[in-house]
Amino acid sequence: MKTYDDLAGDGGSNVIEQVVSQREKLRKRLDPIKYKISVMSGKGGVGKSSVTANMAACLASLGHKVGILDADLNGPSIGKLLNVPHSEKLQISPEGVQPAIGALGIKVMSMDMLLPNPDSPVMWNEGKDATAVWISMMESQALRELLTDTIWGELDYLLIDMPPGSDRIDNVRDLIPELAGVVEITIPSQISQHIVSKSITKSSQLGVSIIGLVENMATYVCPHCNEEGKLFEGEDVEKLSKDKKIPLLGSIPFDTRVSRQSGSGKLFFEEHSDSVTGQAIRQVVDNILKFIQNKSN
């Protein structure tokens, strides 16, 4: 009787060829992008998306071509942060889907851009019958399509704004094995550092490079006198970076203007790059660029 290897194909489905073809399409799309960086937090509510958007603004202001993939499928906020109107029509052609152009020419693709209303949640056809396994599977496929079918063009940096938690890093690592690394965002609170430390451990164990740690909302800057004060009682984030043997890329003070939608539709960094917080964002970006440069040499 014939064995598995004696049978040439799989009977007509060509599953392996289909998977190879998917990979080739993805490669073709991602190869013109020099560096892909994942921005993670482990814990929600630490300002990851705001930091991502402002880091992108800083990179763009330095003359780099930048894109952001909003991988937070169920809580997308990048479009809003970059002032992409929800009503903007999707431009779909056989070549792919055009990303939106946000502040400073930053290219954006987000699940939010696919949904009919600003308050539409991501729901699949299965509705209430969808199991957790099914939803996870659909989200993996959605992430692949968002990466593969978006016409990113040539970019210097693609920042991937991850959802809170560390479960999607497996996906991203599979889809982008050349990932330059991960930037982990935390706030000084003990609980955030506890969870972020797990995320750091997971990335390390998966063999994903960790660019470094960013302490967000490190202090509070008084808008009147520019004095800094503590915002959270917690352990020193520097200790976490030392314990995990990863660099502390910088500490970003809290500034109420970061989350405030400016009337001009501009990002915080565009308008306040000289502020204490703006300078801290610049320092984080400089350290990321140093890491990339060292890695490339």
Place this chain on the structure above:
Amino acid sequence: MKFLCIPCDEQMVTQADGIMPKEKESIALKFKCNKCGHSIAMLTNKFETEFVNKLGVEAGGPSEMANTPFAMMGSTLAQGKEELKKAAPAEGDFEWTQEAKDRIQKVPFFVRGMAKKTVLSFAKERGIKVIDGALMDEVRDKVGM
């Protein structure tokens, strides 16, 4: 996964037409031995279906969906922008009622292309231009598993 016809010692081939699995739950695939003509069916439970779907590939070879941007999201998101839904592959001369559209979207992605092909072949044979729920029931009665 490969299927072998033991009496003929020949690989069985996937039948790309003539399937209409139970919506949402099951993958039904037919394989035929081209030597003796014997056919078998592979039926999966819900968990096996989910596992296979994760590959994002289609049984019977890639359909036009493979070249459509955001094809999976366009066809599987319960709510999506109009232009996303419109980007789904055209159905030629056929018109699908909303019920038929909803039902075909509930067929697991892995075999959806084959199920669609089956419905369209059935409609073509009968000169039917509008595909509705009743026609899908008819197809199910005839070829469903």
